[in-house]
Amino acid sequence: MKNAVPKELQHICWISAFLFTLSGLLWSQQALFTQIRIPNALSIHTALETATIIIFTSVFIVSWNAFGDVRKRSSLILAIAFLSAALFGFSHAISFQGMPGFPDAIDMHKSLSFWLLSRYIISLTLLGLVIQTKDINVSNKYSSLSVYCVVILTIAASLLIFNYPAILPPTYLKGSGQTLFKIHSEILLVVINVITAALLYRQILRSDRLNIDTDLKIKRSLLFFASAMMAISETYFSMYQFPDELFVVIGHVFQVLAAFAIYRSMVGINIHAPYSSLIQTTKDLQNTADELLIHKRRLVGVIETAMDGILTIDESHTIILVNPAAASIFGYTVNQLQGAPIDIVIPMRHRHVHNTHVNQFGERGTTRRKMGGNFDDYYVTGLHANGSEFPLEASISSLIENDKRFYTVIFRDTSERKLAKEKMAQYHSELSQLSSALQSIREEERKHIARELHDDLGQLLAALRMDLSLLQRDQGLAGKSRLALNSMDQLLLTSITTLRRIATDLRPRALDEGGLFFALQTLQKEFSQRHGINCDLIANEEQLILDDEPSTAIFRIVQESLTNVARHAKANHVIIRFARDEQSLAFTIQDDGRGIEEGAMNKTRSFGLVGMRERIKAMQGEFQVLSEVGKGTQIQITLPLRQQSNSAKLI
Template identity: 35%
Template sequence: MIGAFSIVAILAVATAAAEVHTVQEGARRDQALLDPRDDDEILAGLNAHGVPSVGVTASIADADRLVMARVDRQDFRAVLARHAPWFLFAGLLALTILVVTVLFMRQREKLIASQRAREVQAEKLRALELLNAIADSSDEGIFAKDLEGRYLLCNPVICDLLGKRPEDVRGENYRNLYPPDMVRRLEEIERRIFQEDQVFTEEETYEIVSSRQVLLTSRGPLHDATGKIVGTFGVARDITERKRAEEALRESEERYRLLFESSSDALLVIDPEDGRILRANPAAVTMFRAQDESDFVSRPLWDYSTAEQEGRFSAHGKEGTFIAMALRSGSLVFDWQHRRLDGEEFPTTVSVTRFELFGRTMIQSSIRDITLKRRQQEELVNSRTKLRELTAHRERVREDERAYIAREIHDHLGQYLTALRMEANLMDLLVSEDGEGLKRHLASMKELIDHLIAETRRVIARLRPVALDLGLVSAAEWLAADYQERMGIPCLLDVAGAEDLDLDDDQATTLFRILQECLTNVTRHARAKRVEIRISASDAMLRMEVHDDGRGFDPAEVRAKKTFGLMGIRERVLIYGGSARIDSQPGKGTRLTIHLPIKPRGDA
């Protein structure tokens, strides 16, 4: 509707303008040519006669005359009177449009401002959500509080530290969440923040939720866009584990210092780059007879070593080699010949270890004086050697006793038995045909004498078989045949490369006795159905194996029982520098293997 009225008003104004134009055209027809110099007089005269003048005089090109338009006021008034309502309507309409336009523009500005406010609010919400997301995903505690101490922001780390849920912390005053002593500390910190307008970083130890927590906290003032302080913010890092690690490191360093100073072994810290001694413990000062630690470390490393080590190699070059090996492998243990500052040489065991000290690779050397240990080892070796010599002597004495007894039985008891048998034969010839009963008794007596003679020969053979005088192989053949005959168990002997073996009497006797003991053990424990003996020789080394297919045993159980049979076999072989090995499993038989350096008969 406003549009229609606007069109009508515009048409009315246009009509009025056309009429005014017509009046002006009529005035131009009544124009008069006047002298320009009479301009002022003409205007004054027109005004004096009541003739209105419209416009001003205008010069005509190339003329010295002025054209004056004369308009009658009544014509103008008539035109205005006819069109006054439309002029009024047009003015009101223009005013209305102006007011509507102003109101529209204001409303539009409000809408734009509201839209901007919503966008700003949305941007703030997105920023807040982003801030919350960043805070929630952080491993550090992040919080913000207003001036009253209420939490505006609190990420899960802080909530977990307080043992609260996030919804229980946000908006809550911190004074209601911490113990009184902590509240006083936090109030003092916030007072300093507000007063000095600075960020403060401190280590704080809190007893929270029945646990001890150490935090590295940075707190500072929270400003708005104008720079005004509106609260506080903070970032807290839980360094409890780090502090525990530092405490453990301090304790470890203290323990290392105590161990370093109280160790009975000499301990040195060495720079591997140039071999300088950096530290030496009191035991090292005492061991090498230095005045003090400064005197000890002032000397080069090779001052404490002999020029030539065991094995006839130079100490100076070998030290660097051992250090390089320790750097590569991490540790190294070796024996070394050291020298005290007074010149005394002594054996040591050195353990070299690589370690890190303040980012640098160092070498720790542990030196143990093994002079007493070496002496004890030598005494032990000598003792074992003497013990084996004594055992060998005992075996020789035993064999000599057996040989003596065998000879005595053979020479005396054998002769008496033979004489008794001859006497029994003679009595049998002298008894008449009528003494049937006496003949039967004599026959029984002769049979008993024959058994006694046979048993005597077996005893003599066991004490010292005659075959042993012919060598180990002959004695083994006799022993295998005798065992098979007596026990009824097949006993096979295999000889390879040892047919002409001529061993020393002591070695041959020892091996024969071991073989004899093995067959006795088979009889007592193995329940075997077959026994195999193998004797071979090559490269001045004799090998003897005894294998049975009996029930076997667990060697670990036998060792735990500390039986002396197997131990005695090993010790008798060790006397001659040999070795004995026993392999057995329950249900799979037993195998004894002996290796012995061959000592020919007659060698000293």
């Protein structure tokens, strides 16, 4: 049924109703009970007030320790409120304790002032918590600062009242008892506590749960009972005239009941809330465990289905984990490798070195690296179950768990790749040899053709021109015939020039007759004359005393470079610079042209650069092209030399 009264609240309401009825009977006989005096009332009052102070202090401790490092605003407010109330209650007790009989009016005024401050703090705090049901987290630093400030303010207020009691209106007059100010203050406290109880009753009826609110975690049924008891106690405290009347003791008893109910309701902060948090934590742990189980199954699935081999060993080099791919690579089953020493898959000659390297890897603190000494492939050698060896590409990683180090190796069989690479290297070597042979054959063919052109065809054309020159001396030739002979002579001269140029391009005669230095000088002059580009050769003849084959290769490289400059660079100046020491011959060809765009040097049709690289590679040299768009191109070449008995020669 909607808005049904919970059973616990019903019980508390019955108890409250009984106590209200009992109080009503006592109030109705006020004149009778006023005549009753309590012997040794000071000790009783002090004992009851001390019990209240202890309970209030306990509420502070419980509220302060709630929620650990990050407190709730409600627990912080309760902590500082009841700490301040306990301090004022202590001041209330010591203001008259220890004096003979009851204190005088001034001491009683001080005591009642502390009393009112303490009760107003508690009543208003409870009312505020009822009105503001939303809660927020408060940092530990802010909580500590709040407590320090409240303690300082409470002590300052206590000292102020002790030294200047007249700062508050009189609360007690000797001979007549409580003042109207004191009575009206008590009545106001009754009203505040009744409103708090009514609001709590209404909230309990609307709450879906009985004990713990969804946000502000306070046991409201007990707090309702505490507010009701505080309202009753304040009624008794407003009725007495002399401190040793029975109503004062009854008021203190109701006050202790209220304090104890507040303490029990506050315990919900430190017990129910953490218990709920514990339940939530347990659920979170269960969810985490389920997620870990899912991740574990997924990880196991990944390891089991991985195409690469995965193998884990412990510090004693015993295999503790192996996947089917790893077992298949080595020719074993998973059960055969599980628990076996790692040496079972390592060739005999490598076992000692391998174990040493693994231990050193763990001692360095490195978490992962590739295995093997070859930088390109990181090959290591594995041992198959049939005794055959095969190359592996592997990487190793280490992990410390429970002060024990474990090593995991991920690897794959690279037998086919290694075989393919060896075949590729062989093909490349054969192609390089073929390229070198073709270049040698081409140079020989060029040399032969150039010699044939120069020695045979050139001589024939020269002889023909000599015969034509003799014929031109005949005085009997007609004018037209003489003109024809002059034209023929001019054609023969052009043919001889063209023939010489072709022969020089095929094989410069200066290379055979004067050596590399004079051949480069001739090439430099012809390049400048033909293309109008200034070309400087910085070298001397001693630097370029080389054998025929390297001389030809260097000449062709320079020739090809100048051809590229003429075709593509749009340069105005070219510098060819040679430098030589005992170990190497280095030369650069630099232009101030437009440079080579990025990627153009790697085009498949850049046969000029490819030819240069092949020539340099055949001589075991180094070749590098540096270019920047708009700033020209520089070709750097270094060729190694070897010493012989008479002169230095290129390898």
